[in-house]
Structures are given as structure tokens and as C-alpha cells.
Amino acid sequence: MKALVLNAQWDPRPDYPLSDWERETGKAISGYQVWRYPTLEVKEVETPTIKPDQVLIKVKACGVCGSDIHFYETDEDGYILYPGLTRFPTTTGHEFSGQVVEVGSAVQDLKVGDMVTAEEMIWCGYCTPCRNGFPNHCANLEEIGFTIPGAFAEYIAVGAKYCWKLNALLDRYGDEEKVYEAGALCEPSSVAYNTIFVRAGGFRPGAYVAVYGVGPIGLAAIAECKAAGAAKIIAFEVSAPRLELARKMGADYAFNPKEVTPHEVVMELTEGQGADLHVEAAGVPPLTIPEMEQSLAINAKIAVVGRAAQRVNMYLEMLQVRRSQVFGSQGHSGHAIFPSVIRLMASGLLDMTPIITSRYNLDGVVEAIIKSGDRTDGKIMVKP
Ligand SMILES: [Zn+2]
Numbered sequence: 001m002k003a004l005v006l007n008a009q010w011d012p013r014p015d016y017p018l019s020d021w022e023r024e025t026g027k028a029i030s031g032y033q034v035w036r037y038p039t040l041e042v043k044e045v046e047t048p049t050i051k052p053d054q055v056l057i058k059v060k061a062c063g064v065c066g067s068d069i070h071f072y073e074t075d076e077d078g079y080i081l082y083p084g085l086t087r088f089p090t091t092t093g094h095e096f097s098g099q100v101v102e103v104g105s106a107v108q109d110l111k112v113g114d115m116v117t118a119e120e121m122i123w124c125g126y127c128t129p130c131r132n133g134f135p136n137h138c139a140n141l142e143e144i145g146f147t148i149p150g151a152f153a154e155y156i157a158v159g160a161k162y163c164w165k166l167n168a169l170l171d172r173y174g175d176e177e178k179v180y181e182a183g184a185l186c187e188p189s190s191v192a193y194n195t196i197f198v199r200a201g202g203f204r205p206g207a208y209v210a211v212y213g214v215g216p217i218g219l220a221a222i223a224e225c226k227a228a229g230a231a232k233i234i235a236f237e238v239s240a241p242r243l244e245l246a247r248k249m250g251a252d253y254a255f256n257p258k259e260v261t262p263h264e265v266v267m268e269l270t271e272g273q274g275a276d277l278h279v280e281a282a283g284v285p286p287l288t289i290p291e292m293e294q295s296l297a298i299n300a301k302i303a304v305v306g307r308a309a310q311r312v313n314m315y316l317e318m319l320q321v322r323r324s325q326v327f328g329s330q331g332h333s334g335h336a337i338f339p340s341v342i343r344l345m346a347s348g349l350l351d352m353t354p355i356i357t358s359r360y361n362l363d364g365v366v367e368a369i370i371k372s373g374d375r376t377d378g379k380i381m382v383k384p
């Protein structure tokens with residue numbers, strides 16, 4: 001089958017203390033410290049064979065994620081920019097949907113023909129964090145498209161326990177093509193859902209929300225807050241096309257933070273009360289957190305989902321005076337997240353498909369990834 005293969009050289013930076021675990025597993029905990037000179041190529045690879053507990057999925061749609069760009073972009077020394085867990089060579093792509101074409105002998109609740117999406121996090125279910133109910137913090141984590149082959153390919157083999165049926169979306173969208181596109185958006189939507197409703201505990205209808213950073217996660221955050229009854233949603237984003245998308249997805253106000261002072265705008269639009277929920281989806285907390293801390297409502301929440309390997313100056317007094325709290329979030333698994341997102345989509349309360357701004361076939365995937373580096377698109381969809 002055809003697949004996108006990402007390769008890079010294992011060349012740990014001289015000052016990076018490589019652990020025994022990294023040496024044994026070939027997995028880098030901090031990708032940007034280890035992998036150098038990445039290459040991307042669409043080529044012929046072996047079609048995966050399934051284990052008894054897996055299904056084979058014919059990929060129908062796979063979104064390009066910010067991390068896919070960070071695998072390809074390098075610093076001046078040639079190291080990839082992606083900071084997280086990685087093992088190469090592999091096929092990237094982890095926001096996908098497709099049709100089940102083969103079912104392992106031990107699989108009970110999926111059949112050939114089912115439309116599915118899948119979690120990207122292959123949590124083990126046996127480690128202590130998993131057994132304690134925290135699969136997003138699994139100690140034996142594998143990640144589709146990061147440490148094991150992903151979905152910029154014609155087929156992918158996935159454990160049935162990570163798959164979620166999309167059949168309920170057919171009534172809403174009418175045609176399968178659209179269902180698969182919506183299905184491929186479940187993963188980023190689930191990341192936003194985990195941040196806002198699971199980690200931060202959500203908000204009461206009528207709350208004021210400020211979203212910083214309007215990439216796909218920020219857009220999902222806006223749409224989900226709208227669905228959950230936010231009275232006003234204020235978005236901040238530097239890219240003009242993305243500001244337009246923010247409005248389209250439900251933001252009542254959208255500003256370029258270089259043209260306004262965000263905390264002043266939030267205080268003004270909330271009648272001096274501040275925002276009840278602040279979402280950090282920009283990945284620049286040194287810039288966003290100081291704004292958030294000056295526009296906290298009493299009992300406000302700051303939910304952090306954007307990643308940044310930086311420390312942040314924070315005046316904790318503000319959390320005391322404003323009775324506020326900060327929540328860190330990673331992942332999308334467990335806690336009824338995927339099925340809730342699919343229900344929201346099936347009900348019509350959440351439609352993420354307007355964020356798709358370009359479509360490519362598998363032969364165009366390298367071009368799609370390079371295009372996404374402009375950071376002006378909503379979501380770029382690859383359809384093998
Ligand atoms: Zn992603």
C-alpha cells in the first residue's frame with residue numbers, strides 16, 4: 001500500500017541526557033532533542049496485518065495536525081521542532097476516520113463496513129495511571145503517527161478498543177464522505193473537550209469565555225463552548241483567515257491580539273466582570289497568561305491545552321483574590337470524551353466541518369503538510 005513515511009536521524013544533542021529507556025526502546029521522550037534531518041516521502045510499504053484484537057481500517061480522511069508540521073520543520077541545527085514522544089521511521093497522521101475492512105478474531109463489537117474514528121493514544125490499560133482511570137497519562141503509551149504507524153496511508157491496523165463508531169453521524173450529514181470528514185475531526189475536538197469539560201470541569205450556561213489561539217483546537221473549543229451555552233465567546237488570534245473561522249464557529253468577538261490589549265477587551269466586553277473560562281490554545285503562555293490573569297472573573301478557570309516548553313511568570317495573588325484556578329490538560333482518551341463528541345456531532349450541536357479549508361489526496365500529503373506550515377488554514381484534510 002501507499003503511505004507517507006517520515007524518517008529522521010537518531011542523533012541526540014551532545015547535552016541531552018539520553019535515558020536507558022530511550023536507548024532500549026528507540027523512542028525519544030523529547031523529539032526535538034534527538035531527531036535530526038527529517039525527510040518525508042510517499043512510498044510503497046507493507047499493508048499492515050491485524051492481531052486478534054485489532055481491526056483493519058481503510059483510511060477515508062486524515063487531518064494534518066500542528067505536530068505533523070513540527071516533525072518537518074527544523075531549527076538551525078537541523079533538529080525537528082516537535083517536543084514530544086517519537087520513534088522514527090514511521091507513518092504520521094493521527095486525526096483520521098475510515099471504514100472497517102477486516103476484523104480480528106477476538107473483536108466483538110465492530111464489523112466489516114462500520115464507519116469509525118480512533119483515539120490516537122494507545123493506552124495500555126494495565127499500568128497504574130490507566131488502572132486509576134487516567135489513560136491520558138499511561139506509562140506505556142504508544143501514539144498513532146508518533147511512535148507507531150499512522151493514517152497518512154491507505155490502511156491502518158488499530159486495536160478495536162480505541163475505535164469509535166461514526167454510524168450515528170450518517171443521519172446528520174446524509175453522505176458518507178461528509179461523515180468521514182467529521183469523523184476525522186473527532187480527535188482534535190476531543191482534545192478541546194477534555195480540556196474544557198473534563199479537566200477544567202466546564203462552566204455553567206451563561207458563562208463568558210475567552211479563547212486564545214484559534215488553530216483547530218481553539219476552533220473546537222469555541223464551537224463546544226457555544227454548544228454548552230456560553231453567553232459570550234471572545235477569541236484572540238493573529239491570523240486573519242483564522243479570525244474569520246473563529247466567528248464562523250461561534251465566537252461573538254474575534255481580535256488580533258497585536259491590535260488590542262486582550263485583557264482590556266475582555267474586561268470591557270464582560271462589563272468589568274472578567275471571563276469565567278480562559279482557554280490557552282495558542283501555545284504561547286508567556287504572552288497569554290499575563291493577559292488572562294488580569295481579566296479573571298471571580299471563580300474563573302484557566303485551561304491550558306497549548307504546548308510550550310517554557311516557564312511562565314504568574315502572579316499567584318490573582319488566583320487568591322479572584323478565587324481562580326489553573327488546569328493543565330493533555331490527551332483525549334477516557335472519561336466518555338470521544339462518544340460525547342460524536343453525540344454532539346450527531347445531535348447537530350457541534351459541526352466541525354466548516355473548519356476544513358483544503359483537501360489533498362495521499363500523493364499530495366507532503367504538499368499539504370508544507371501548506372499547513374503557513375498557519376493560516378483551519379484544518380487541511382488528506383483523503384487517500
Ligand atoms: Zn493532532
Ligand SMILES: [Zn+2]
Nearest residue numbers: 124127130138
Ligand atoms: Zn497504561
